[in-house]
Amino acid sequence: xxxxxxxxxxxxxxxxxxxxxxxxxxxxxxxxxxxxxxxxxxxxxxxxxxxxxxxxxxxxxxxxxxxxxxxxxxxxxxxxxxxxxxxxxxxxxxxxxxxxxxxxxxxxxxxxxxxxxxxxxxxxxxxxxxxxxxxxxxxxxxxxxxxxxxxxxxxxxxxxxxxxxxxxxxxxxxxxxxxxxxxxxxxxxxxxxxxxxxxxxxxxxxxxxxxxxxxxxxxxxxxxxxxxxxxxxxxxxxxxxxxxxxxxxxxxxxxxxxxxxxxxxxxxxxxxxxxxxxxxxxxxxxxx
Amino acid sequence: xxxxxxxxxxxxxxxxxxxxxxxxxxxxxxxxxxxxxxxxxxxxxxxxxxxxxxxxxxxxxxxxxxxxxxxxxxxxxxxxxxxxxxxxxxxxxxxxxxxxxxxxxxxxxxxxxxxxxxxxxxxxxxxxxxxxxxxxxxxxxxxxxxxxxxxxxxxxxxxxxxxxxxxxxxxxxxxxxxxxxxxxxxxxxxxxxxxxxxxxxxxxxxxxxxxxxxxxxxxxxxxxxxxxxxxxxxxxxxxxxxxxxxxxxxxxxxxxxxxxxxxxxxxxxxxxxxxxxxxxxxxxxxxxxxxxxxxxxxxxxxxxxxxxxxxxxxxxxxxxxxxxxxxxxxxxxxxxxxxxxxxxxxxxxxxxxxxxxxxxxxxxxxxxxxxxxxxxxxxxxxxxxxxxxxxxxxxxxxxxxxxxxxxxxxxxxxxxxxxxxxxxxxxxxx
Amino acid sequence: xxxxxxxxxxxxxxxxxxxxxxxxxxxxxxxxxxxxxxxxxxxxxxxxxxxxxxxxxxxxxxxxxxxxxxxxxxxxxxxxxxxxxxxxxxxxxxxxxxxxxxxxxxxxxxxxxxxxxxxxxxxxxxxxxxxxxxxxxxxxxxxxxxxxxxxxxxxxxxxxxxxxxxxxxxxxxxxxxxxxxxxxxxxxxxxxxxxxxxxxxxxxxxxxxxxxxxxxxxxxxxxxxxxxxxxxxxxxxxxxxxxxxxxx
Ligand SMILES: Nc1ncnc2c1ncn2[C@@H]1O[C@H](COP(=O)(O)OP(=O)(O)OP(=O)(O)O)[C@@H](O)[C@H]1O
Ligand SMILES: [Mg+2]
Numbered sequence: 034x035x036x037x038x039x040x041x042x043x044x045x046x047x048x049x050x051x052x053x054x055x056x057x058x059x060x061x062x063x064x065x066x067x068x069x070x071x072x073x074x075x076x077x078x079x080x081x082x083x084x085x086x087x088x089x090x091x092x093x094x095x096x097x098x099x100x101x102x103x104x105x106x107x108x109x110x111x112x113x114x115x116x117x118x119x120x121x122x123x124x125x126x127x128x129x130x131x132x133x134x135x136x137x138x139x140x141x142x143x144x145x146x147x148x149x150x151x152x153x154x155x156x157x158x159x160x161x162x163x164x165x166x167x168x169x170x171x172x173x174x175x176x177x178x179x180x181x182x183x184x185x186x187x188x189x190x191x192x193x194x195x196x197x198x199x200x201x202x203x204x205x206x207x208x209x210x211x212x213x214x215x216x217x218x219x220x221x222x223x224x225x226x227x228x229x230x231x232x233x234x235x236x237x238x239x240x241x242x243x244x245x246x247x248x249x250x251x252x253x254x255x256x257x258x259x260x261x262x263x264x265x266x267x268x269x270x271x272x273x274x275x276x277x278x279x280x281x282x283x284x285x286x287x288x289x290x291x292x293x294x295x296x297x298x299x300x301x302x303x304x305x306x307x308x309x310x311x312x313x314x315x316x317x318x319x320x321x
Numbered sequence: 322x323x324x325x326x327x328x329x330x331x332x333x334x335x336x337x338x339x340x341x342x343x344x345x346x347x348x349x350x351x352x353x354x355x356x357x358x359x360x361x362x363x364x365x366x367x368x369x370x371x372x373x374x375x376x377x378x379x380x381x382x383x384x385x386x387x388x389x390x391x392x393x394x395x396x397x398x399x400x401x402x403x404x405x406x407x408x409x410x411x412x413x414x415x416x417x418x419x420x421x422x423x424x425x426x427x428x429x430x431x432x433x434x435x436x437x438x439x440x441x442x443x444x445x446x447x448x449x450x451x452x453x454x455x456x457x458x459x460x461x462x463x464x465x466x467x468x469x470x471x472x473x474x475x476x477x478x479x480x481x482x483x484x485x486x487x488x489x490x491x492x493x494x495x496x497x498x499x500x501x502x503x504x505x506x507x508x509x510x511x512x513x514x515x516x517x518x519x520x521x522x523x524x525x526x527x528x529x530x531x532x533x534x535x536x537x538x539x540x541x542x543x544x545x546x547x548x549x550x551x552x553x554x555x556x557x558x559x560x561x562x563x564x565x566x567x568x569x570x571x572x573x574x575x576x577x578x579x580x581x582x583x584x585x586x587x588x589x590x591x592x593x594x595x596x597x598x599x600x601x602x603x604x605x606x607x608x609x610x611x612x613x614x615x616x617x618x619x620x621x622x623x624x625x626x627x628x629x630x631x632x633x634x635x636x637x638x639x640x641x642x643x644x645x646x647x648x649x650x651x652x653x654x655x656x657x658x659x660x661x662x663x664x665x666x667x668x669x670x671x672x673x674x675x676x677x678x679x680x681x682x683x684x685x686x687x688x689x690x691x692x693x694x695x696x697x698x699x700x701x702x703x704x705x706x707x708x709x710x711x712x713x714x715x716x717x718x719x720x721x722x723x724x725x726x727x728x729x730x731x732x733x734x735x736x737x738x739x740x741x742x743x744x745x746x747x748x749x750x751x
Numbered sequence: 752x753x754x755x756x757x758x759x760x761x762x763x764x765x766x767x768x769x770x771x772x773x774x775x776x777x778x779x780x781x782x783x784x785x786x787x788x789x790x791x792x793x794x795x796x797x798x799x800x801x802x803x804x805x806x807x808x809x810x811x812x813x814x815x816x817x818x819x820x821x822x823x824x825x826x827x828x829x830x831x832x833x834x835x836x837x838x839x840x841x842x843x844x845x846x847x848x849x850x851x852x853x854x855x856x857x858x859x860x861x862x863x864x865x866x867x868x869x870x871x872x873x874x875x876x877x878x879x880x881x882x883x884x885x886x887x888x889x890x891x892x893x894x895x896x897x898x899x900x901x902x903x904x905x906x907x908x909x910x911x912x913x914x915x916x917x918x919x920x921x922x923x924x925x926x927x928x929x930x931x932x933x934x935x936x937x938x939x940x941x942x943x944x945x946x947x948x949x950x951x952x953x954x955x956x957x958x959x960x961x962x963x964x965x966x967x968x969x970x971x972x973x974x975x976x977x978x979x980x981x982x983x984x985x986x987x988x989x990x991x992x993x994x995x996x997x998x999x
Contacts, residue, residue: 043563149382151583155619160597169595201844201855207806208842212856213830213903243587243617286564291555292527
């Protein structure tokens with residue numbers, strides 16, 4: 034195997050970006066037992082906020098990251114309050130249908146608004162070399178930001194009262210209520226946070242890759258696998274599985290074949306389904 | 322064999338006088354309904370031309386362009402009685418095709434070949450369209466081919482460059498309009514050899530069109546004595562090309578060629594820049610020709626080469642008028658998919674006009690296979706009906722482009738072949 | 752000696768489809784009292800708790816807490832007003848430490864750190880405060896649940912079968928704890944319990960439900976003598992207290 038460090042670095046960068054999308058998806062599932070098909074579309078919308086901030090206002094994606102997150106937080110929270118809240122506690126199929134419909138609406142109207150044109154931000158494209166690993170600055174910045182944001186999420190969940198409220202709601206809604214927690218607010222907050230993190234991922238993708246209205250679904254497909262791998266509802270599991278996914282893609286492509294690599298996460302998934310049916314991180318609750 | 326579809330003619334002959342007499346009604350009709358077929362509402366049964374195109378999904382961007390080409394063609398035929406560059410054909414001048422207003426029935430196959438098959442069956446059997454145009458992409462075209470052969474409807478395919486669809490299959494009812502994939506990236510191997518490059522890496526998306534393009538590249542590389550140090554397909558769904566380009570780097574190749582569509586071109590270029598890989602030639606399929614490529618990548622796109630079936634500065638008859646019409650209808654500059662769509666429809670138009678009927682499919686088909694002509698898109702001539710590769714495109718050419726900077730703006734310069742070039746090939750890749 | 756009621760169920764009715772789980776139920780719980788709520792399986796006791804805590808909406812009637820009709824309030828609002836409850840099947844947050852469990856019930860207020868420790872000390876769990884709740888035994892989880900409820904500083908505590916599945920030693924400390932809370936802090940308790948010894952030995956008043964209705968209310972002795980109660984439990988033949996001493 035040539036350049037294992039480079040492969041490791043590539044896998045980690047990709048994994049970090051996946052993790053931003055995946056932790057939110059898992060968080061939302063944990064708190065409200067809703068599989069949000071529109072989650073990837075939040076990443077897409079965030080990406081377009083960053084893109085237009087760049088294209089019209091000349092704002093660097095590192096600057097527009099926060100506004101993009103804020104906008105998508107409000108969008109997500111509003112959507113949750115108005116629409117998603119109505120299917121909480123209903124059968125999974127109801128929420129699947131609803132979020133699938135929302136996804137269709139979001140990406141179809143995005144296709145009208147933004148056209149199907151592929152776009153991207155050319156920013157910090159110069160490569161740098163460190164320890165024999167060469168990478169665009171944008172990848173490195175994206176990696177670091179993704180880590181910071183996921184770290185911030187974990188700290189938020191662990192140490193703040195609203196964070197604990199979200200975890201409590203995720204672990205047992207009835208008890209959370211009996212403990213005086215406004216679970217509805219916790220759900221809205223969790224949904225908004227999930228959307229904001231996805232928006233952050235979108236912003237980073239606009240810098241390291243390219244964006245288009247349909248991208249949400251492609252990322253959803255990957256992150257859904259990640260979330261199942263990590264254990265539905267487990268935020269820590271989603272994080273670990275996202276990196277596992279990125280590394281499998283990277284090493285699988287180089288060591289086996291690019292054609293086999295995409296199947297590896299599913300092989301892992303099947304293995305986990307056999308040996309640990311509830312995912313890498315056991316119980317289906319948001320943890321630590 | 323299967324249902325030979327003769328639609329009974331209800332051609333009552335639209336005279337010029339008739340037409341003028343009804344224009345008053347027409348004006349009102351148009352004002353109310355706001356679209357062209359109304360003009361003919363009381364005259365002639367519309368000529369319904371069906372196609373499925375990828376309007377959503379992976380190929381949406383290109384499919385949409387092709388659709389615009391079809392729509393512009395229908396508009397011109399309905400308004401002018403001919404498309405640009407085809408004014409001198411028999412039976413032209415009268416609005417519509419042989420006097421019948423063209424109505425496009427376009428369905429969305431969501432970039433999925435299986436859906437395409439279902440939709441063409443639907444168009445032929447339940448919607449009973451009069452004529453057909455091809456779908457977008459080699460993959461969908463290939464899947465749909467047996468359906469069209471069975472239904473025996475003459476169909477020009479604008480956006481199928483894969484030769485495998487035609488080679489050795491003796492197709493009787495469909496022709497290729499796009500330059501075949503085997504003529505992709507013209508000049509690549511010659512220029513590489515001239516500069517003393519020895520090692521080439523070919524990476525390509527694992528789907529119909531890129532596979533065929535890679536096959537042709539492989540053959541040409543071998544022919545020209547280049548050593549293929551890496552030759553690998555990657556799956557359709559990938560979003561990060563870094564690991565693959567990493568492999569190319571490790572292989573020691575000084576020429577990297579391949580890709581697939583626009584996303585691949587952007588992704589491979591991003592990965593190449595990110596890894597600091599410096600080949601002498603970076604040449605990618607499809608994407609480089611599109612303005613999105615330069616818009617997305619900015620200066621990272623510089624000196625990347627790619628090819629095109631068509632560029633907006635070509636001088637085929639009617640092409641410049643077409644570019645103008647596109648600009649005023651949709652804004653912006655047309656891409657080759659739209660010119661291809663327009664051009665394919667022009668082949669159908671010419672065959673129908675020369676046949677003087679829309680109902681005698683055999684006659685239209687025979688003309689379509691014998692025709693030697695030029696559209697706004699390219700030259701046209703296909704392998705004859707009795708040959709094993711019947712319908713395969715023989716005349717259409719491609720040009721090699723390179724992203725270059727001129728007056729601070731990024732442009733696609735034509736760098737190969739020499740007769741067509743408006744700039745020098747910048748070597749090596751920077 | 753008669754205290755103002757801190758809690759009242761007024762003509763509370765709740766049906767699940769055709770089943771009247773709670774049928775025109777009325778009774779009161781006086782401040783500072785330990786009241787037992789008994790009745791055969793399926794009598795509607797837990798449903799009544801759910802209605803009181805807001806987990807289930809009532810069809811008609813009122814829940815009055817400290818003189819205020821709280822029937823329209825959401826569960827967490829009732830909790831914050833001082834109406835705490837535990838669950839028949841104990842529920843802790845398994846993936847949180849004991850301390851985190853405690854803090855869930857006091858959102859935002861970290862000055863309560865000392866109090867959380869204090870309560871955990873009262874239930875003998877303070878040494879394990881940084882362990883995950885899933886590591887506790889079932890009985891210990893019950894104690895944690897009770898301690899956690901205290902973080903809300905509730906005036907009224909609803910306990911659903913606190914003795915079930917708890918070993919005798921632990922049960923003793925649990926009961927001592929309940930008395931201490933009542934005696935020194937003036938807390939009021941409404942306790943669903945099948946263990947008749949416990950009910951008769953510790954409750955100031957007993958409310959008996961059967962088939963959704965309150966069929967009797969009074970001191971332990973009065974209830975033991977009540978014909979209707981006997982019938983509700985066993986038909987005419989035996990007395991429920993015949994089982995006393997072998998309680999659940
Ligand atoms: N959500 C529900 N849907 C339908 N029926 C219910 C529901 N909850 C309770 N019931 C029914 O209502 C009746 C009363 O149940 P409840 O749990 O209140 O009884 P209980 O007195 O607490 O019994 P136990 O002593 O066994 O705990 C039972 O017949 C039960 O099956
Ligand atoms: Mg009960």
